[in-house]
Amino acid sequence: xxxxxxxxxxxxxxxxxxxxxxxxxxxxxxxxxxxxxxxxxxxxxxxxxxxxxxxxxxxxxxxxxxxxxxxxxxxxxxxxxxxxxxxxxxxxxxxxxxxxxxxxxxxxxxxxxxxxxxxxxxxxxxxxxxxxxxxxxxxxxxxxxxxxxxxxxxxxxxxxxxxxxxxxxxxxxxxxxxxxxxxxxxxxxxxxxxxxxxxxxxxxxxxxxxxxxxxxxxxxxxxxxxxxxxxxxxxxxxxxxxxxxxxxxxxxxxxxxxxxxxxxxxxxxxxxxxxxxxxxxxxxxxxxxxxxxxxxxxxxxxxxxxxxxxxxxxxxxxxxxxxxxxxxxxxxxxxxxxxxxxxxxxxxxxxxxxxxxxxxxxxxxxxxxxxxxxxxxxxxxxxxxxxxxxxxxxxxxxxxxxxxxxxxxxxxxxxxxxxxxxxxxxxxxxxxxxxxxxxxxxxxxxxxxxxxxxxxxxxxxxxxxxxxxxxxxxxxxxxxxxxxxxxxxxxxxxxxxxxxxxxxxxxxxxxxxxxxxxxxxxxxxxxxxxxxxxxxxxxxxxxxxxxxxxxxxxxxxxxxxxxxxxxxxxxxxxxxxxxxxxxxxxxxxxxxxxxxxxxxxxxxxxxxxxxxxxxxxxxxxxxxxxxxxxxxxxxxxxxxxxxxxxxxxxxxxxxxxxxxxxxxxxxxxxxxxxxxxxxxxxxxxxxxxxxxxxxxxxxxxxxxxxxxxxxxxxxxxxxxxxxxxxxxxxxxxxxxxxxxxxxxxxxxxxxxxxxxxxxxxxxxxxxxxxxxxxxxxxx
Numbered sequence: 184x185x186x187x188x189x190x191x192x193x194x195x196x197x198x199x200x201x202x203x204x205x206x207x208x209x210x211x212x213x214x215x216x217x218x219x220x221x222x223x224x225x226x227x228x229x230x231x232x233x234x235x236x237x238x239x240x241x242x243x244x245x246x247x248x249x250x251x252x253x254x255x256x257x258x259x260x261x262x263x264x265x266x267x268x269x270x271x272x273x274x275x276x277x278x279x280x281x282x283x284x285x286x287x288x289x290x291x292x293x294x295x296x297x298x299x300x301x302x303x304x305x306x307x308x309x310x311x312x313x314x315x316x317x318x319x320x321x322x323x324x325x326x327x328x329x330x331x332x333x334x335x336x337x338x339x340x341x342x343x344x345x346x347x348x349x350x351x352x353x354x355x356x357x358x359x360x361x362x363x364x365x366x367x368x369x370x371x372x373x374x375x376x377x378x379x380x381x382x383x384x385x386x387x388x389x390x391x392x393x394x395x396x397x398x399x400x401x402x403x404x405x406x407x408x409x410x411x412x413x414x415x416x417x418x419x420x421x422x423x424x425x426x427x428x429x430x431x432x433x434x435x436x437x438x439x440x441x442x443x444x445x446x447x448x449x450x451x452x453x454x455x456x457x458x459x460x461x462x463x464x465x466x467x468x469x470x471x472x473x474x475x476x477x478x479x480x481x482x483x484x485x486x487x488x489x490x491x492x493x494x495x496x497x498x499x500x501x502x503x504x505x506x507x508x509x510x511x512x513x514x515x516x517x518x519x520x521x522x523x524x525x526x527x528x529x530x531x532x533x534x535x536x537x538x539x540x541x542x543x544x545x546x547x548x549x550x551x552x553x554x555x556x557x558x559x560x561x562x563x564x565x566x567x568x569x570x571x572x573x574x575x576x577x578x579x580x581x582x583x584x585x586x587x588x589x590x591x592x593x594x595x596x597x598x599x600x601x602x603x604x605x606x607x608x609x610x611x612x613x614x615x616x617x618x619x620x621x622x623x624x625x626x627x628x629x630x631x632x633x634x635x636x637x638x639x640x641x642x643x644x645x646x647x648x649x650x651x652x653x654x655x656x657x658x659x660x661x662x663x664x665x666x667x668x669x670x671x672x673x674x675x676x677x678x679x680x681x682x683x684x685x686x687x688x689x690x691x692x693x694x695x696x697x698x699x700x701x702x703x704x705x706x707x708x709x710x711x712x713x714x715x716x717x718x719x720x721x722x723x724x725x726x727x728x729x730x731x732x733x734x735x736x737x738x739x740x741x742x743x744x745x746x747x748x749x750x751x752x753x754x755x756x757x758x759x760x761x762x763x764x765x766x767x768x769x770x771x772x773x774x775x776x777x778x779x780x781x782x783x784x785x786x787x788x789x790x791x792x793x794x795x796x797x798x799x800x801x802x803x804x805x806x807x808x809x810x811x812x813x814x815x816x817x818x819x820x821x822x823x824x825x826x827x828x829x830x831x832x833x834x835x836x837x838x839x840x841x842x843x844x845x846x847x848x849x850x851x852x853x854x855x856x857x858x859x860x861x862x863x864x865x866x867x868x869x870x871x872x873x874x875x876x877x878x879x880x881x882x883x884x885x886x887x888x889x890x891x892x893x894x895x896x897x898x899x900x901x902x903x904x905x906x907x908x909x910x911x912x913x914x915x916x917x918x919x920x921x922x923x924x925x926x927x928x929x930x931x932x933x934x935x936x937x938x939x940x941x942x943x944x945x946x947x948x949x950x951x952x953x954x955x956x957x958x959x960x961x962x
Contacts, residue, residue: 254291254292254293254303255291255292255293256289256290256291256292257289257290257292257300257317258287258288258289258290258317259284259285259286259287259288259289259290259312259316259317259321260286260287260316260317260318260319260321260322261286261316261321261322261324262283262284262285262286262389262425262426262428263283263284263286263290263312263313263316263317263321264280264283264284264312264313264316264386264388264389264425265280265281265282265283265284265302265304265308265310265311265312266278266279266280266281266299266310266311266312266313266388267279267280267281267310267311267380267385268311269296269297269299269311270299270311270342270348270388271348272348272349272350273350273351274350275350275354275376276376276377278350278373278375278388278390279375279380279385279386279388280375280385280386280387280388280389280424281304281308281310281386281508282386282507282508282509282512283386283389283424283425283428284304284312285428285429285430286428290302290312290317291303291304291305293309295314296311297348298313298314298315298342298343298346298347298348299311299312299313299314299342300312300313300314300317304508306508306509308508313342313343313346315342315343315344315346316343320344320365321343321365323365323366324363324364324365324370325363325364325365326362326363327361327362327363327364328362328402329360329361329362329402329403329407329414329422329439330360330361330362330369330400330401330402331358331359331360331361331400331401331402331403331414331418332355332358332359332360332361332369332371332392332397332399332400333358333397333398333399333400334352334355334359334392334396334397334398335352335396335397335398336352337351337352338351338352338392338396338397339351339352339392339396340352340354340355340371340373340390340391340392341368341390341391341392341393342390342391343391344365344366344368344391344393346391350390352392352396354373354376355371355373357415358418359371359372359373359392359418359421360372360414360418360419360421360422362422362426362439363389363426365391367393367394367395368391368392368393368394369391369392369393369394369397370389370390370391370425371389371390371391371392372387372388372389372418372421372422372424372425372426373387373388373389373390373421374387374417374420374421375387375388377499378499379497379499379500379503382502382503382504383503383504383507384503384507384514386424387420387421387424387425389425405441406437406438406439406440406441406442407419407422407439407440407441408440408441408443408469408471408476409440409441409442410441412441416471416473416474419440420474420491422439423440423476423489423491424512426439427439427478427486427489427512428486428512429485429486429487429488429509429511430485430486431485431486432484432485432486433480433484433485433486434484436467436478436486440469441469443467443468443469443478444468444469444470444524444906445467445468445524445526445906445907446465446466446467446468447465447466447468447906447907447938448463448464448465448466448534448907448938448939448940449463449464449465449466449479449480449938450538450557450909450911450937450938450939451463451537451538451556451557451939452538452556452557452911452937453466453479453487453488454481454487455481455487455488455511461536462482463482463938463939464479464480464481464482464487465479465480465482466478466479466480466938467479467480468524468906470521470523470524471521472521473493473494473521474491474492474493474521475491475492475493475521476489476490476491476492477489477490477492478490479511487511488511488512488513489511489512489513490505490513490514490515491513491514491515492515492517492521493514493515493516493517493521494516494517494519494520494521494859494860495516495517495518495859495860496860500516501516503516517888518841518842518859518871518888519842519843519857519858519859519887519892519901520858520859520901522892522901522902522903522904523903523904524903524904524905524906525893525903525904525905525906525952525953525955526905526906526907526952527905527944527948527949527951527952527953528944528948528952529942529943529944530576530931530943530944530945530948531575531576531942531943532576532940532941532942532943533552533571533576533578533940533941533942534939534940535552535554535567535569535939535940535941536939537554537555537556537557537565537566537567537939538554538555538556538557538911538936538937538938538939539554539555539556539557539911539916539919539935539936539937540552540553540554540935540936540937540939540940540941541553541554541916541919541920541922541923541924541935542742542922542923542924542926542933542935542941543568543591543742543923544591544592544593544690544742545573545742545743545926545928546573546593546597546621547573547597548572548573548574548597548621549570549571549572549573549579549593549621550570550571550573550933551568551569551570551591551593551600552568552569552570552571552935552941553566553567553568553589553591553919553923554566554567554568554569554939555567555916557911557913557916557937564585564586565583565585565586566583566584566585566586566587566589567581567582567583567584567589568581568582568584568589568591568602569581569582570600570621570624571941576941576943579621579622579623579624580619580623580624581624582602582604582619582624583608584604584605584608585608586608587604587605587606587608587609587640588603588604588605588608588640589602589603589604589605589608590602590603590642590643591603591643592643592644592645592650592690592691593621593690593691594618594645594650594669594691595645595647595648595669595691595692596669596670597621598620598621598622599618599619599620599621599627599669600618600619600621601616601617601618601619601643601645601650601669602616602617602618602619603615603616603632603641603643603652604617605640606640613631613632614631614632614633614640614641615629615630615631615632616629616630616632616643616650616652616667616672617629617630618669618670618672628671628672629672630667630672632652632665633652633654633663633665641653641654641665642654642686644686644688644689644696645669645688645690645691645693646688646691646693646694646695646696646697646709647691647693647694647709647710648668648669648670648691648709648710649666649667649668649669649675649696649709649710650666650667650668650669651664651665651666651667651686651688651696651709652664652665652667653665653684653685653686655680655683655684656680656681656682656683661679661680661681662679662680662681662682662683662684663677663678663679663680664677664678664679664680664684664686664696664698665677666678666696666709666712669691675709675710675711675712676711676712678698678707678712680700682700682701683700684698684699684700685698685699685700686698686699687699687704687750687752687763689740689746689750690746692746693748693763694709694748694763694764695707695708695709695715695763695764696708696709696712697763699752699753699754701723702719702720702721702722702723702724702754702755703717703718703719703720704717704718704752704754704761704766705717705718706763706766716765716766717766718754718761718766718768720754720755720756720757721755722755722756723755723756724753724755724756724774725756725774725776739784739875739921739922740922741784741922741926742922742923742926743926743927743928743929744784748762748763748764749761749762749763749769749786750763751770751782751788753774754768756773756774757771757772757773757774758770758771758772758773758774758780758782758788759771760786760812769786769812769813770786770812770813770815771812771815772788772790772810772812775792776797776798776799777792777793777796777797777798777799777802778790778791778792778793778799779791779799781826781828783828783830784830785830786812786813787809787810787811787812787830788809788810788812789807789808789809789810789825789828789835789837790807790808790809790810791805791806791807791824791825791826792805792806792807792808793805794806805822805823805824806820806821806822806823807820807821807822807823807824807825807851808820809835809848809851818851819849819850819851820851821846821851821852823839823840824839824840825837825838825839825844825846826838827873827874827875827876827885827921828876829875829876829877829878829883830848831845831848831878831883831896833847833848833849834846834847834848834854835847835848836876836878836883836885838871838873839853839856841871842856842857842859843856843857843885843887843892843894843899843901844856844857844899845883845896845899854899855897855898855899856899857894857899857901858901871887871888872888872912873885873886873887873888874886874887874910874920874921874924874925875921875922875924875925877925877926877927877932878896878927879927879932879946879949879950880896880946880950881895881896881897882894882895882896882902882949882950882953883895883896884905884925884932885925886908886910886920886924886925889909889910889911890904890905890908890909891904891905891908891910891925891934892904892905893905893953902953903953905934907936907938907940907942908934908936908942909936909937909938910924910935910936910937911937923935927946929946930945930946931943931944931945931946932944932945932946932949
């Protein structure tokens with residue numbers, strides 16, 4: 184049971200609901216519970232009297248029996264293929280399978296077509312299942328160790344043992360793999376051709392060949408995906424489709440595939456099981472040069488899903504949606520090719536009950552971490568803020584903040600934390616500001632604050648020895664800025680606002696309270712509220728402009744970067760580079776509706792401009808411009824969109840049209856661009872989900888999609904991925920991903936994640952791991 188939110192506590196489990204972003208089976212056709220891998224001898228769930236006698240009279244393959252007027256029930260007594268259409272003799276294209284129904288699962292039968300039952304899947308799709316899989320003979324099929332078969336010339340592949348429908352064995356001219364037998368028959372997995380249709384993967388067919396039609400057999404010497412396995416990836420993939428269904432045990436998977444490259448915690452977001460919401464499953468990873476595979480297991484060691492990861496190498500793969508029945512058995516076609524994973528030894532690693540972990544702020548001795556449940560589209564339920572010792576990773580204290588707003592800053596003294604929690608985070612529904620002792624979480628002082636409506640919660644800022652709470656005007660009420668002493672919590676001064684305003688401060692090292700309202704920016708003394716200086720624009724800001732703190736190109740808030748008091752802000756219709764101590768402006772650029780502007784840490788701007796539209800969001804053709812703020816001129820431009828920029832010594836690391844690249848700072852010419860296929864390039868639409876670049880010695884790292892990738896900083900060669908790191912992107916965590924997911928202080932790399940881990944890796948250990956070439960990746 185959760186403790187009262189008002190208390191600072193040591194770590195305790197948080198509640199995570201069982202939620203997934205996928206289609207569910209239609210009511211009335213819920214599949215039976217998972218009962219094990221399809222290779223095992225099944226148990227018959229329905230009595231024989233309850234099953235229609237579908238195997239009684241043979242029918243001609245092309246003869247369609249009259250469909251039943253009412254749905255009937257049957258049971259799959261072996262993992263059964265749902266064919267997309269009625270298979271036709273000697274027509275390979277007709278052998279496409281939607282997916283395999285689990286052994287013992289009920290089938291909804293609506294008719295019969297020759298040797299097949301016409302069914303509706305649990306996802307309400309019409310499909311065809313060979314009648315044999317509902318007969319007692321199917322229950323006699325036995326698992327076997329994998330064998331690679333080569334068939335004799337003229338051999339035939341059957342729909343099921345002794346079926347009339349058959350196909351030439353030339354379809355498997357290079358051999359086929361088998362892991363199931365029925366008497367003198369081998370079940371083999373035949374890849375679909377074509378392998379893609381209508382944006383979906385067409386899954387392989389399980390066909391049968393009689394033993395006297397087999398020329399030779401060869402047993403793999405190890406697990407199919409072991410480091411020393413020579414079994415072709417296509418064969419392994421076909422076998423996993425037909426035999427690795429939900430519910431297989433970890434031991435069964437281990438016997439079939441061999442030892443995985445790694446086992447890491449599974450994100451709660453991937454859970455499909457009932458039970459303790461805080462229990463994590465395990466993610467297994469297998470790697471080869473042409474593909475990688477991950478498998479998800481529940482806490483009891485049962486398979487809940489798998490994912491084949493491949494490079495986009497075919498035009499048909501660019502439109503594939505991995506979310507297709509049965510939704511837990513997926514394919515991902517990536518923009519960049521697979522690379523070997525490395526596992527640097529952590530200096531320390533913290534584990535949290537919640538999934539997403541982001542670095543919020545850093546001091547010399549401690550780190551503030553924000554955690555949340557990564558849920559999307561209004562499903563947010565839990566969040567928290569906790570402190571770690573920067574040297575050891577020891578958890579100093581933790582604060583549960585539920586579904587409410589929460590923010591935290593280090594106090595100017597370096598020994599305290601200012602923590603603001605919204606109404607939904609408090610048991611009594613009243614927002615509170617607390618000063619917390621950094622070393623152990625003891626509350627030094629606490630104050631109730633205005634803003635009981637969660638949507639109108641106050642915003643936390645600091646300047647000097649003051650802490651500010653800003654509340655916007657509401658219906659019939661003025662906005663209010665309250666400035667308090669960080670040491671005592673006593674109110675120093677307040678100020679009311681009839682119109683919306685913005686507090687521009689970043690942290691305690693700002694000398695003044697900076698207020699922006701309309702055409703004005705005003706600097707106020709943090710102790711007295713007296714005006715120090717002010718600026719007024721000669722025109723209003725464009726209606727379409729957004730706050731400087733939350734615009735798409737907001738300057739990255741690096742928690743380890745030293746602040747020099749210079750900042751890009753909006754003033755009237757311009758971006759201005761302003762000294763927050765004096766109000767002096769050292770750079771200016773007009774706000775335009777057809778542009779997005781990245782404010783770079785060196786004071787320059789990277790501008791993306793829509794060439795064919797008055798509004799950026801409506802553009803289809805773009806160019807990128809590098810703007811020298813000091814000189815007040817455009818230095819260079821290039822076609823396309825360059826995003827996620829990180830300035831280096833002589834280069835700018837960017838995503839160029841979604842692909843990692845480095846541009847010359849001098850003239851914008853590409854110094855390198857990550858290699859990928861033309862098909863992958865053609866499939867990129869809009870922005871690619873990614874975090875921020877970080878440079879470490881001779882390497883540059885980037886969260887790209889779900890992975891943390893490592894590139895050679897000089898050549899751009901994609902070298903590795905960092906194992907154990909994962910990230911979830913959603914519509915509300917863009918700033919957290921950009922600022923808090925990956926950071927470095929020059930000596931140590933700090934990695935957030937979406938699987939509950941926050942990790943510190945020494946730069947020397949990172950270099951050691953990256954310099955060591957793995958010998959298992961030769962396939």
